[in-house]
Amino acid sequence: MSTPTNASLATIPIHAVGEKSSAFEYLTTKKDELLGWARKFSIFPYPFVTACCAMEFMAVSSSPYDTDRFGAALPRFSPRQADLLMVVGTISHKQATVLKTVYDQMCEPKWVMAFGACATSGGFYQNYAAVAGVDRIVPVDIYIPGCPPRPEMVIDGIMQLQDLIARSRHPIVNKDF
Amino acid sequence: MAAGILDRVSEALAPTAISAAIAHGILVLTLAPEALTPVVGRLQSEFGFDLFLDVTAIDWLPQTPRFEVVWHFYSTEHHVRIRIKARVAESDAVVDSLRPRYGSAGIMERECHEMYGIVFRGNDDLRPMLLYEGFVGHPLRKDYPKDREQPLVPYIK
Numbered sequence: 664m665s666t667p668t669n670a671s672l673a674t675i676p677i678h679a680v681g682e683k684s685s686a687f688e689y690l691t692t693k694k695d696e697l698l699g700w701a702r703k704f705s706i707f708p709y710p711f712v713t714a715c716c717a718m719e720f721m722a723v724s725s726s727p728y729d730t731d732r733f734g735a736a737l738p739r740f741s742p743r744q745a746d747l748l749m750v751v752g753t754i755s756h757k758q759a760t761v762l763k764t765v766y767d768q769m770c771e772p773k774w775v776m777a778f779g780a781c782a783t784s785g786g787f788y789q790n791y792a793a794v795a796g797v798d799r800i801v802p803v804d805i806y807i808p809g810c811p812p813r814p815e816m817v818i819d820g821i822m823q824l825q826d827l828i829a830r831s832r833h834p835i836v837n838k839d840f
Numbered sequence: 841m842a843a844g845i846l847d848r849v850s851e852a853l854a855p856t857a858i859s860a861a862i863a864h865g866i867l868v869l870t871l872a873p874e875a876l877t878p879v880v881g882r883l884q885s886e887f888g889f890d891l892f893l894d895v896t897a898i899d900w901l902p903q904t905p906r907f908e909v910v911w912h913f914y915s916t917e918h919h920v921r922i923r924i925k926a927r928v929a930e931s932d933a934v935v936d937s938l939r940p941r942y943g944s945a946g947i948m949e950r951e952c953h954e955m956y957g958i959v960f961r962g963n964d965d966l967r968p969m970l971l972y973e974g975f976v977g978h979p980l981r982k983d984y985p986k987d988r989e990q991p992l993v994p995y996i997k
Contacts (some may be wrong), residue, residue, distance in 0.1 A: 757972050759993040778893060791979035792970075799995040 697834035702772065703825040704734035704745070709745035709769070711762060714752025716779040719811035728814040733821050742768040747824070749800070753781035754794045766801040772833070774824060777803045778817070780810040845918040849887050853879055862892075873926045877936045880911075880924070884941055889913040889922060892942035895949055897956040901982040905929040909958055911938070929960070937962035955980040956996045 712720060724730050724738070739745040743767045754762055766775070777797050780786035783806045785795030797803060804827060807820040846867045854860040856879055865943040871879055883889040893912035901904060903925040913922045926953040928935060936939060937960035938945040949960040950969045960966065972992060977984050 756989065756991050757970075758995075759991065763993045791984065791986075791988060791990070794991070795989075799991075799997070800993050802996065 665766060680717070694835070695831070695833050698835075699829040699831060702833065703828040705741045706735040706737055706747045706774075706821070706824070706828075707737055707745050708749045708776075709765065710738050710741050710748040710749050710751055711750040711765060712756060713747075713754060714779075714781060716751045716781070716811045719814065719817070720749070720751045720778065723814040723817045728818060730818070733818075733825060742766075745769055746773055748773065749776045749778050749799075750775065750782040750797045750803075751778040753786070753788055754797050754800070755792050755817065756794060759800050760796050762797065763800055767831065774804045775801050775826070776820060776822060777806045778820075779812055780808055783808055786810060811815055835836070845887065845920055846922075849883070849922065852886070853882065862925075866923050867926065868923045868927045868989070870927075871969065873928055873935050876911075876924070876926055877938075880913075880938060880941060883913060883922065887915065888917040889915045891916055892944050892948075893921070895938070895945060895952050897952055897958050897980075899980070899982045900955065907933055907958060909935050909952070933957060934959045934961050936960070938965050939989065955977065957981065 710717075710720060722728065735747065742748075746769075748769060750762065750768055766773075775797070777783045779794065780795050781788060783827060785793050793801060805820050805824045807816055809816055814836075846862065850862075850867055853869060857870070858872060858967065859868075860870075861868050864959075869879065870924065884910075891914040893914050893951050894910065895911045898908040898910065900908060907927050907928050909928060911924040913924070913925050914920070915922075924948050926935060933956075935958065938980055939960075946963060946965060947969070950956050950966055953960060953966045954971045954975075955966045955978055971979070972991075976989055977988075979982065
């Protein structure tokens with residue numbers, strides 16, 4: 664029985680049987696790993712952009728830094744089609760109702776990124792108008808500090824979010840279904 | 841030419857003002873609140889101050905009267921600015937609205953009203969603009985606690 668020459672390069676366990684040993688007949692993996700692997704490379708962001716961090720968001724999503732490499736290139740301007748809520752900029756109390764509505768409209772699974780100092784903690788706006796951190800309103804998965812953050816920090820944040828997604832449980836059947 | 845028009849305004853309106861002075865090239869008239877409407881009427885009709893720039897207020901908290909309302913006007917004919925100030929007390933923080941004369945005054949009076957609580961008599965649309973319905977107090981007053989929040993969405997923790 665001949666051994667496939669590229670078997671040592673495979674990262675997913677391959678069980679080859681019989682004469683068709685060089686083909687991918689079937690794979691074994693775990694459900695959470697498979698769904699996590701699929702989901703971490705298809706993060707459709709919803710950019711909730713309110714302030715000057717938008718400039719950095721444009722920089723990081725265009726070709727020099729290219730978030731398309733992480734599958735996070737295609738902004739969906741409908742929350743129904745989005746997986747990642749990117750809160751980019753200062754959120755005032757008046758705007759918080761809108762942010763909460765958008766978050767509630769997103770379908771599971773969904774993640775939230777606080778982009779920049781204002782979304783993370785309110786930044787230097789500690790006053791009557793600004794929400795001191797969007798985690799007071801919606802649960803936040805990844806925080807990116809900086810005023811504004813460097814594109815490298817945003818990319819690092821996306822990669823950490825991918826790790827988080829890959830490590831997470833991905834229930835297919837939950838209490839609602 | 842700019843100095844000429846300010847001299848003429850100063851000469852004509854100084855008798856009705858508490859004080860009149862030139863500061864950084866702007867004529868500053870300090871008025872009693874009652875004198876506002878007639879003085880602005882003359883500025884607009886006689887001296888060509890046709891552009892309403894701004895109205896805001898200053899909170900001099902320990903002093904009485906507590907508030908100072910400040911207006912700025914510009915003349916597109918003479919290219920000069922003029923500043924008008926009037927002091928009002930906290931218990932009677934009312935001045936005349938200039939919306940009948942300058943349409944653009946309405947929006948700025950709304951902002952001044954919500955931030956400082958100045959009432960503009962004659963402006964019947966003083967709804968909140970930057971703030972929201974249900975906001976208690978006036979956030980730019982000195983006695984508004986600087987960290988007091990009035991969230992519309994309940995916090996999750």
